[in-house]
Amino acid sequence: MTPKKTSKGMVAGNVIMWVVALLFLFPAVWIVLCSFKPGNELFSLPPTLFPKNPSFSSYLTTWQQNNFLHYFVNSMIVAVASTLITLLINTMAGFAFAKYRFKGRDFIFMALLTTMMLPTEVIMRPTFTVVSALGLYNTLWGVIIPPIATPTGIFLMRQYFMGVPDSLLESARIDGAGEVRIFATMMVPLAKPVISTLTILSFMWRWNDYVWPMLVISDESKYTMQLAIANLVGELSIDWNTLLCASVISMVPMLIVFALFQKQIIASVMTSGLKEG
Template sequence: MTTTDIPRPLDAEAEQAVSKKRPRNAAGGGLRRAVPATTLLWILACLYGLPVLWFILSSLKPAGDLFSYPLTLVPHDVTLSGYLTAWRSANFSQYFANTALVCVITTILTVGVSCCTGYALAKYDNKWLKVFFVCILATTMLPGEVMLAPEFLVVRDLGLYNSFAGVILPAVLTATGCFMFRQFFLTVPDELVEAARIDGARELSIFLRIMVPLSRPIMLTLAILSFQWRWNDYIWPLLMLNDPNKFTVQIGIQSIVGAQNINWSVLLGASVISIIPLIAVFLVFQRYVMNADINAGLKD
């Protein structure tokens, strides 16, 4: 006759010892670690956003309230006179059209040239390409002011002075764009390219049908950055253009500043108007960048 042992319930001390050996709740620990980081990010966001908020709210104040004591963040009397005066006094519609033309053309060319250059630097094994890449990176070690004089002389000798082409062409090839695309294409397996070649695809077809669709997140990111760079560019258009009908937005804002005094209300209104297209471009394209899958079409 056999007997079965009935397990006895654990006493309090044994149950406590077993509970100590159990792993902690991973979700709770991760949440506790994430809260301080999230709080720090919110603090940094507030520190960064406060000057921007002050700048925008100050543009809604009358000119007499900008330097009144004590300083106030929220305007007592909201007015749009600074915006209206800025838009009417300066030829902002023409400035916006000129800047939009320069930014759109430059952005398209920058993305296209950077994509082609990055693909060649990443997927073709040639020592001269490596030297060319080093030369491109070397330009980032020089201040932009050092390059202004030789660039101006070259553009002037080419007969492009006081033209939009003279503003666009020097800004087409950027070290940042080439580096971004090169680093991305290095992550694409070479087996994918070899498989396409075995199937009979030509180099141009491989680039246009495989590499370009895969690099869409990088293209959109560089497009946003390039548009922002060209929209905020001030020194180079100032050197290159002398026709008021070809001025960009940043030069137009500078023209509002008088020799003896500055109408701060008008200047703030013009500055806020100038950042609206940048915000619109970012809001339109950011969801495509955030939601895109960089590894789409690739296998682990």
């Protein structure tokens, strides 16, 4: 293939990727722009992309009158606490499955993977029964604890640690390092790319979760953002301005988390990992 043809192929590929990216971004951009429109502009015909008279009043109303700051804090508590505990448990479990040999290890891991094939609805009832029995119903801990040990997270961590040479661990043990020190000072730093990926996934899952908080939380003061947003949809009417503003606000934390950890994900793609010498 000639360089000229190669260049044309790269240009065509880039154009296609930009078009696809814009198609995916358009709904989000539309919501953001509509959140600044007054109520009479939202349903005007023909529709306009940019607001003619931009207004921030709906954002002030959303925060002050609808108590969304409180719901935002609840969601942050749930998402941050659940993500931190998820990282701790899944990282340790993945390390154990990858680097330790114990009776029934492979069977336990395969049994864990089979739970990924089960629909979430199947395990909701027994999980709810356990949560109620532990006295966690209608508490934020009832939302935080059940999903922290995710099969997806354990699988990601285990597969990454499998690529770390055993010789590194043996060298550290010969030098007198304990297992806790090896895990904390060697394995965790090496796993930054996959930890960053799991951080984004876990935060996104917990922040956007609606069904499980709806089952566990009955007190409105403990609502998360998603429950509060769903509550704006009334039987006879919908407050579209507040709904759009709340939706935009709910996007911000995920964008921030992705911006903070994207460098680690890019680094994991650019590097080939460790190889056994």
